[in-house]
Amino acid sequence: MNDLNKANEINSSQDGVSGHVPELLGRNIAPLGEIIEAYPIRAGVSADRKYKVHFYGYDGAYLLRLFDETALAFKRSEFEALHRMQAMTVHCSRPIAMGRWETEGTYFLLVSYIDGADAQRTLPTSPKPQQLRVGMQAGEELSRISCYPAPEGMESWSNRYIRRTQQELDVLKSKGITSCGVEAATAKIRSSANLTATRPSVFLHGSFQPANLIVHGGRLAGVVGFGGFDWGDPLYEFARLGLYSRGVSTLFCTGQILGYHGGQEPDSEFWELYALYAASGAVSLLAQTSENENSELTTAIEWVDRLAKDHEGFSNVRPSWFAAL
CATH class of the missing domain: 3.90.1200.10 (Aminoglycoside phosphotransferase (APH), C-terminal lobe)
Incomplete structure (x- = not known):
C-alpha cells in the first residue's frame, strides 16, 4: 500500500466501527479478563482484523488487532516501540497485551483506544x-x-x-x-x-x-x-x-x-x-x-x-x- 492511498484513508483505528461481533463476547485476554462488547472496525487498509472492545469491570475502550503469524516479529517490535513511546510521555495507545489467539496461526495485539x-x-x-x-x-x-x-x-x-x-x-x-x-x-x-x-x-x-x-x-x-x-x-x-x-x-x-x-x-x-x-x-x-x-x-x-x-x-x-x- 503506497502513501497516497494511506493519505486518502480514514484513520483505521478510529472510524468505521459497526455492529456487534458475538463470537468475541466472553473471550478472555489477560490481564483484563472477559470481553463484554466488541465492534469491528472496517475502515483502513491494514490486513489486521480490528475490533473496538470493552472488558468487564473496566471503563473505556480498547483496540484489538488479530493478525497472521507472518507479521509476528514486526508486531513485537511495534509493541516494544509503544512501550518506549509511553516512557517518553508520547500521547499514543498504551500497549496492554500480545500473544497467541485461539485460532491456530493467529496472534493478537491489544492496546488502549484513543477517542476522537x-x-x-x-x-x-x-x-x-x-x-x-x-x-x-x-x-x-x-x-x-x-x-x-x-x-x-x-x-x-x-x-x-x-x-x-x-x-x-x-x-x-x-x-x-x-x-x-x-x-x-x-x-x-x-x-x-x-x-x-x-x-x-x-x-x-x-x-x-x-x-x-x-x-x-x-x-x-x-x-x-x-x-x-x-x-x-x-x-x-x-x-x-x-x-x-x-x-x-x-x-x-x-x-x-x-x-x-x-x-x-x-x-x-x-x-x-x-x-x-x-x-x-x-x-x-x-x-x-x-x-x-x-x-x-x-x-x-x-x-x-x-x-x-x-x-x-x-x-x-x-x-x-x-x-x-
Whole structure:
C-alpha cells in the first residue's frame, strides 16, 4: 500500500466501527479478563482484523488487532516501540497485551483506544487558531518520538538514505515519470544529499501526518499508526509535510514545525534538510505510485508540482506557506 492511498484513508483505528461481533463476547485476554462488547472496525487498509472492545469491570475502550503469524516479529517490535513511546510521555495507545489467539496461526495485539476523529477530516473545517494549535501539539509529540535512538550497529542513515533514494530515482527514470516538479526535486536531491553524512538515526513513526493524529475536543488526543515505523534522521519525519499535510492545513504545517522547535522558528540547517527531505518524499511518493492507476499517479505528480512551486523550484528551502500565520 503506497502513501497516497494511506493519505486518502480514514484513520483505521478510529472510524468505521459497526455492529456487534458475538463470537468475541466472553473471550478472555489477560490481564483484563472477559470481553463484554466488541465492534469491528472496517475502515483502513491494514490486513489486521480490528475490533473496538470493552472488558468487564473496566471503563473505556480498547483496540484489538488479530493478525497472521507472518507479521509476528514486526508486531513485537511495534509493541516494544509503544512501550518506549509511553516512557517518553508520547500521547499514543498504551500497549496492554500480545500473544497467541485461539485460532491456530493467529496472534493478537491489544492496546488502549484513543477517542476522537483523525485530523485529516477535522482540521479543514476547524477554526484557524485550532489548526495552528493542533500542529504545534503534533510537533511537540514528534520531538518526543525522536528521542528513541536507533539500535547500536545499524548501518548509517546516510548510506541507507542514498541507496533507497537512488533506487527510487531509477524507478522514475525507467517508468518515464517526469514533470517540472520531478526535475526540480531530483536536482535538489543530487545537490544536497551530502547533508545526510553526519545525521543521526532515531526511531521514525514512518507516517506522521494528520490521518494518524487523533483530535478530541479541539486538541491533539494522540498519535496512532505506528505500524510503518523505521529508523533514520529525525528530520526525515517532515518529508511528507509539504505533500500530505500541506493539502489539509498550512497552518497545521506551520504549527508542527514551530512545535517541534519549542515554538521558535528553526535555523538554516533545519530548512536545508527540510527541503532535501521534501524533495525525497516527492520521489518516494512517485516511485510507490508508479504501478497504480493513472489517476493516482496524476494526483501524485500534481502534489509534487505543488511542492516544487511552494519552494520556487527548490531555489528556496523554506516553503512559501510557512509565513502565512
